Amino acid sequence: MEKELKQEKKRCTMLESVIDNKYRSQIPDIVEMVTKSCSDRGCFDHLDAAVIPSRESLIEIIDLIKDILFPGYFGDQTVDRNTLSYHIGNEITELFSKLSKQITNSIIYDCARYEEDFCECSECIDRGHQETLRFLKKIPEIRSLLASDIIATYEGDPAAKSYDEIIFSYPGIFAMTIYRSAHELHRQGISILPRIMTEYAHSVVGIDIHPGAKIGKGFFIDHGTGVVIGETCEIGDNVRIYQGVTLGSLSFPKDDTGKIIRGKKRHPTIENDVIIYSNATILGGDTVIGARSVIGGNVWITKSVPPDTKVIIEEPRLIFMEKK
Template identity: 55%
Template sequence: MEKFYSTLFARQQAAHDMPSNVRIWEWARDVFRLMFPERNSKKLLTVEAVKATFTILENELYDLLLNSKDCIGCDHREIVQRFFENLPHIYHLMLEDAQAMLDGDPAANNLSEVIRTYPGFLAICMYRMAHQLWLDRVPLFPRILTEYAHERTGIDIHPGATIGRHFHIDHGTGLVIGETAVIGDHVKLYQGVTLGALSVDKVLAGQRRHPIIEDHVIIYAGATILGGNTRIGHHSVIGGNVWITSSVPPDTTVFHKPQIQFIHSKVDR
């Protein structure tokens, strides 16, 4: 047992080479709540209060980066400055995503409902913040943010994926978007869609492994699209439960045609 205790103690030291997952995602949650007060129980009464809260969050991100030994080579100030300079653009993209969900879901009554309740909105917002940190090569933080959203919503978006404007996730549970996936503008994905790799061999790390989805594509529930050479052409519709490993031309409808076998049996009366 002494050896076991020593092993756990050594892991304790290594585990604290960066701030806790809780601190990191709470910071992102607070940024999200500041942009979308529908999610925030605290009401800010003046513009100065909003500015002061942003300053606090900027300093907190700097402190998180500074206390991460995994980010020794990072320019902490530059990363913080770039993140918050890009935040108005990220916010605009988030609003477009909310509008896409409102426009595309007959059950949605207004933007406030989408922002307050839709798991897809939370997942895409966390992805968009995480993606900015991913572009700045911040280690581990982006994965912590998207895995927080994954845990909360069942929607798994890798922060390395590239996702365009006006993105609509409908329901979303079980949705998987891989690291090198590229998604265009005005794309709508339903629950259980997988944009994955044909192989998970470790030698493929750093290579394109996931599909490209062009603009104005709809992919229905349970569809699986695999491979870095697979491209779904613009304005295509991919039906539910299809399995695709090769490219689809633009303006194409793909659907799954099940083979149904009827078994007749005699019942003694």
């Protein structure tokens, strides 16, 4: 019996090999088809071009930035006042090495793909290092803005037990930490990197903030899932929004040929001390929500709201029916 089982197993193995080879022989034809498709009009590839920034490296960079912005909260190393300078020194040095490489790749990519007159590589590399230092010098300012966001979150959420809990676990602070860092790189004119960073945050916590948006201090996103904040949004100080809020565009301006005109103001402006409740949708570049206004849940707004105004949907009529 055992001998027969071994023979059957051997036979099945041989049969599997024959069938596998039969279909595997078709792979070269498929490879040729796929390779040929890379030359087809309307398909995309990144051949014979400069190296683009690495998403995987940027995730490592985000972890480093978080550790520098919040010393002692993340990572395995214990940090105290006596070792703080040493710890930050190591982190800043590592961040400089990794970030300068990715910023340089971004600059070289732009130069090779879009510039008619290519720069010398040395110029791109030099600028990459300069821009990295510019970003590093902004870290104290970013820390101060994030501190105001954390305080606003604590003061606005009765469920929050401590600042530590907020830093460790609140999705809004995670998204804002990445956004505020990406926004500074965006302001420096670094392409691709800021968008990869904020889309990474979007994939983790479901909060979509374009790095080009301008957001003041003391910003509080409660819960957060489904929040969308567009590229040309302008948000003042001490604004609070809830899950599902969309600050989007009403339409896209186009030129005479029908192509979208990029860079125009197309997202709303939210002034200081505004509260926007869950699932509210506010659209349009000319739409301004005045200071201290309250926007109720589920509303749809496409025109400006004066300061000190409350906007709510008329209470719906509920129907109670006997369950049969």
